[in-house]
Amino acid sequence: LKELRQITVIGLGLLGGSISLAAMRSLPQVKVAGYSHRPSTRRKAKKLAPGLKIFNDLKASVVSADLVILATPICTFEAMFKEIADVLPHSCIVTDVGSTKVLPHKWAEKTLPETIFYVGSHPISGSEQRGVEFARDDLFVQSLCIVTKTNKTDKESLQTVATFWSTLGCDVKFMSPKQHDKILASVSHLPHIAAAAMINTENINDLKFAGKGFMDTSRIASGPANIWADIFFTNTANCVACIDKLITELNKFKKAIKSKDKKQIEKLLQQARNKRGAFIEYKLKRKELIT
Amino acid sequence: LKELRQITVIGLGLLGGSISLAAMRSLPQVKVAGYSHRPSTRRKAKKLAPGLKIFNDLKASVVSADLVILATPICTFEAMFKEIADVLPHSCIVTDVGSTKVLPHKWAEKTLPETIFYVGSHPISGSEQRGVEFARDDLFVQSLCIVTKTNKTDKESLQTVATFWSTLGCDVKFMSPKQHDKILASVSHLPHIAAAAMINTENINDLKFAGKGFMDTSRIASGPANIWADIFFTNTANCVACIDKLITELNKFKKAIKSKDKKQIEKLLQQARNKRGAFIEYKLKRKELIT
Numbered sequence: 001l002k003e004l005r006q007i008t009v010i011g012l013g014l015l016g017g018s019i020s021l022a023a024m025r026s027l028p029q030v031k032v033a034g035y036s037h038r039p040s041t042r043r044k045a046k047k048l049a050p051g052l053k054i055f056n057d058l059k060a061s062v063v064s065a066d067l068v069i070l071a072t073p074i075c076t077f078e079a080m081f082k083e084i085a086d087v088l089p090h091s092c093i094v095t096d097v098g099s100t101k102v103l104p105h106k107w108a109e110k111t112l113p114e115t116i117f118y119v120g121s122h123p124i125s126g127s128e129q130r131g132v133e134f135a136r137d138d139l140f141v142q143s144l145c146i147v148t149k150t151n152k153t154d155k156e157s158l159q160t161v162a163t164f165w166s167t168l169g170c171d172v173k174f175m176s177p178k179q180h181d182k183i184l185a186s187v188s189h190l191p192h193i194a195a196a197a198m199i200n201t202e203n204i205n206d207l208k209f210a211g212k213g214f215m216d217t218s219r220i221a222s223g224p225a226n227i228w229a230d231i232f233f234t235n236t237a238n239c240v241a242c243i244d245k246l247i248t249e250l251n252k253f254k255k256a257i258k259s260k261d262k263k264q265i266e267k268l269l270q271q272a273r274n275k276r277g278a279f280i281e282y283k284l285k286r287k288e289l290i291t
Numbered sequence: 292l293k294e295l296r297q298i299t300v301i302g303l304g305l306l307g308g309s310i311s312l313a314a315m316r317s318l319p320q321v322k323v324a325g326y327s328h329r330p331s332t333r334r335k336a337k338k339l340a341p342g343l344k345i346f347n348d349l350k351a352s353v354v355s356a357d358l359v360i361l362a363t364p365i366c367t368f369e370a371m372f373k374e375i376a377d378v379l380p381h382s383c384i385v386t387d388v389g390s391t392k393v394l395p396h397k398w399a400e401k402t403l404p405e406t407i408f409y410v411g412s413h414p415i416s417g418s419e420q421r422g423v424e425f426a427r428d429d430l431f432v433q434s435l436c437i438v439t440k441t442n443k444t445d446k447e448s449l450q451t452v453a454t455f456w457s458t459l460g461c462d463v464k465f466m467s468p469k470q471h472d473k474i475l476a477s478v479s480h481l482p483h484i485a486a487a488a489m490i491n492t493e494n495i496n497d498l499k500f501a502g503k504g505f506m507d508t509s510r511i512a513s514g515p516a517n518i519w520a521d522i523f524f525t526n527t528a529n530c531v532a533c534i535d536k537l538i539t540e541l542n543k544f545k546k547a548i549k550s551k552d553k554k555q556i557e558k559l560l561q562q563a564r565n566k567r568g569a570f571i572e573y574k575l576k577r578k579e580l581i582t
Contacts, residue, residue, distance in 0.1 A: 004342075049473040075553075103539040112570070124502040134485040144500065173500070186493060187501035194489045195538035196563035198482060201533065207570040209435065209464070210478035211415040213511040215574070222567050225560035232544075233553045242492065247538055249488035254425045254534045257523050265518035270488035272512040279498040280513075 002028050002093060002160040010058065010064040010080060012036040012045045015097050015123070016071030019054050020045070020162055024035035024169045027139045035061035044132050059087045067164065069121070071098035075229040077104050081111040088116050093123045093157045099184060100234040101148040101177035109152070117157035121149030121175055122184070123170060123183025130224045146184075148177045171286070185238030192228060193239065194246060195221040295321050299356040301349065301371060303327040306414070307362030308426025310514045311343050313459045316428045326352035334403050335423050341525070349361070350378045358455065360412070365521040368395050371396035372402040379407050384448045386412045390475060391525040392439040392468035400443070408448035411439030411468055413475070414461060419514045432460035433578055439468045458557040476529030483519060484530065484550060485537060486512040 007023055009016045012034050023032045027231050044053050055061035062068050070077055073209050077096055088094070094116055098104050102119040108118035123145040145165040151160050162172045175183075189223040195218050207214070232239050256264035300307045300404040300536055303325050327333050333345050346352035348395045353359050353375050361368055364569075370386055379385070385407055389395050392411040397407035414436040436456040440449050453463045486509050498505070524531050540559075547555035 007574060014430060020310070109468055124322055124500065125486060144502070146500065154581055158332055178315060183497045183500050187505050189474050190492065191489060191505050194485055194542050195508055196560055197537060197544055198485045199563040199566050200540045200543075200559065201481065201536040202477060202566060206474045206477050207566070208573060209437065209474050211435070214478050214482050214511050215571070216507045216561075216571075218567050219485055219507050221560075222535055222571075223564075225557045225564055226561050229557035230312040230331065231552050232548050233551060233555050236548050236551060239548050243541050243548075246488060246494040247541055249491045250534050250541075252483070252491075253484050253523075254531055257530050257534075260527060262454050262520050262524045265523050266516050268491065269512070269516035269519050272490040272509075273514075275490050275493060275495060275498070275514055276494055276509050276513050279509075281508070282499060 001157070001163055002091070002156055003064060004066045004160070004164070005071065006031040006033060006065050007067045007164075008033040008035065008055075008062050009072045010025065010035050010068065011072035012041050012054075012132045012135075013071060013132055014134045015125075015139075016069075017048065017070060017132035018051055018137065018139035019043060019069060019097070019124070019168070021135055021137035022140055022189060023164075024049065026167045026169075033061050037164070041132055046133060047268050058083055062092070063087050063089065065089065065092055067160070068092060068094045070094070070098070073227050074098040074104065074234050078107040078111060081107055085112055085116070088112075090115050090118065092120065092127045093160055094118045095119045095161050097121055097123055098234075099188065099231045101146075101175075103181045103234045105150060117154040119153060119158050119161040120180070122146045122180065123165065124188075125228065126162070130227075138167070138169070143170055145170035145172050146180055147172055147174050148180050149174060157272060175176065175177065182234050182238050185235055185242050189231060189235060189239050190242040190246060192220050192233070193243060195219070217220070242277060292454055293357060293382070295357045295451070295455070297324060297356050297359045298360065298455075299324040299326065299346075299353050299363045301326050301352070301359065302511055303332050303345075303423045303426075304364035305421055305423070305425045306347065306430075307360075307414070308336060308339065309416070309428065309430035310360060310362060310388070310459070311340055312426055312428035313431055314455075315342050317370070317460075324352050329419065332423055339423060339426060339460050344391040349374055349443060353383075354378050354380065356380065356383055359385045361385070361389070363365045364518050365389040365391060365395065365525050367373070369398040369402060372398055374539055376403055376407070377478055379403075382408065382453055384408045384410065386410045388412055388454050389525075390479065390522045391476040392437075392466075392471045392526045396439065396468045403517060405578035408445040410444060410449050411471070412452060413437045413471065413480075414456060414459075421518075429460070434461055436461035436463050437471055438465050439471050440465060441467065464473070468483050472526050473529050476526055476533050478520060480526060481533040481537060482525070483511050483514070484534060486510070500511065531572060 020034050035055045080265050125139045125143040147162050300311050311325050326346045414435040416430045438453050456463050
């Protein structure tokens with residue numbers, strides 16, 4: 001494993017702030033630095049995490065880093081990689097927490113020199129909240145982190161990044177970026193699109209009569225629009241395939257309801273109920289339902 | 292208002308059990324009777340609510356009732372009405388807690404004699420749980436109850452039913468059954484169909500990587516399949532129209548994502564976010580988010 005003396009977190013939102021806090025708690029011997037281009041975010045971060053070394057200059061924040069973690073919207077990564085490529089120290093490890101992984105791998109390969117080792121990360125934590133003020137040092141405890149690699153990924157760097165997330169409390173799984181983007185389109189991006197599309201059908205006056213079911217079903221659609229736009233924008237083919245699948249399933253309900261086929265309606269509902277039951281049971285067993 | 296000396300609750304599930312408990316707490320001078328055809332439910336109800344007079348004979352349970360409340364699946368109502376029609380006392384009020392209202396009104400008109408007064412009710416409470424063991428005497432506190440009426444509805448009975456729900460803690464709204472079924476298809480039935488259809492697209496192995504977002508979005512799909520099949524079965528035209536609207540909105544996302552139009556993706560997401568924000572604000576103001 002590579003020894004980490006300094007970690008630099010780029011972007012101090014909910015995720016970047018939580019990574020900073022969690023690293024300072026779990027790795028007290030490591031210097032943790034953070035960069036944000038927003039003065040108000042830097043002020044808030046300083047208050048929240050007095051031990052964090054905060055930079056207003058991107059290049060300056062990474063010159064002594066052993067591990068750099070990008071926690072900004074995905075579509076900023078390519079420009080960030082380009083900007084820091086020349087100043088990163090030799091054999092520095094770079095990772096990111098973007099919710100898609102194919103393009104970040106491609107951008108890293110294209111823009112970072114061969115002396116820099118890129119590994120992809122996706123900690124599956126967070127919420128519909130945004131901003132450093134919601135950061136928590138236990139955000140990653142008992143949560144899942146997918147670490148992505150290709151056949152070009154440096155093995156020591158891969159293990160260093162995986163160990164970093166384990167230290168923060170994550171259960172780490174390895175995948176190829178391609179597999180990651182396909183699975184996440186299905187279990188994360190589609191639910192988000194479905195929730196947003198569902199709300200977009202609603203008349204605002206009717207929502208006065210909506211109950212807790214609507215509230216829960218629609219919760220994720222309160223997430224930041226720019227972050228999610230970047231996610232869908234960088235996973236277009238998989239998202240489109242998932243939307244098509246959802247439309248197919250909706251048409252099964254439509255057909256059953258239109259033809260008043262109660263047996264078939266109940267069968268479709270029972271299928272969903274059983275699958276969700278299996279999901280809940282799996283997560284409960286692994287105690288993964290906390291964040 | 293009609294004086295209530297005895298209330299009979301038909302069906303002792305989560306809703307029927309909660310109505311019984313809430314009525315005993317809020318109306319201590321009123322005799323509360325309950326009917327269930329299941330011996331195990333009657334045993335559990337007896338333990339949970341020792342003050343409840345429990346019947347295993349449907350007709351016997353209603354002969355002295357001033358208000359009868361049906362809390363069984365919607366598709367049982369017509370047969371229930373027929374069975375009790377002859378034994379209900381003169382000017383007895385009959386209501387139900389079904390999640391659709393057009394057909395219950397129609398069935399009541401067709402099967403109950405003119406000396407019996409039917410009013411529709413839909414308390415918007417409950418959860419994905421089922422069974423009398425989840426019954427709570429505060430289930431209706433600060434929740435919404437829609438009371439439905441046509442131009443044939445008896446005014447005194449309407450007010451009596453509305454006052455009953457208010458006494459249990461509900462905020463009561465009046466609607467026509469037609470308006471009710473249209474609005475509820477949109478804010479309740481569609482979210483349920485969307486959640487179930489979304490789960491039905493999933494590969495069970497991929498769900499290992501699903502997070503809290505998926506869990507919340509899919510929660511309502513764990514509701515009892517038979518109850519929900521009855522709901523969709525008795526509101527087919529509105530449900531089909533809502534599915535069509537959802538497919539239209541999904542296709543907007545599909546088009547924007549396929550053509551990599553990030554501005555349009557963000558616009559669709561922001562639209563959903565704003566609408567949900569307005570919904571949450573409205574509910575918070577009215578302190579309606581508790582159950």
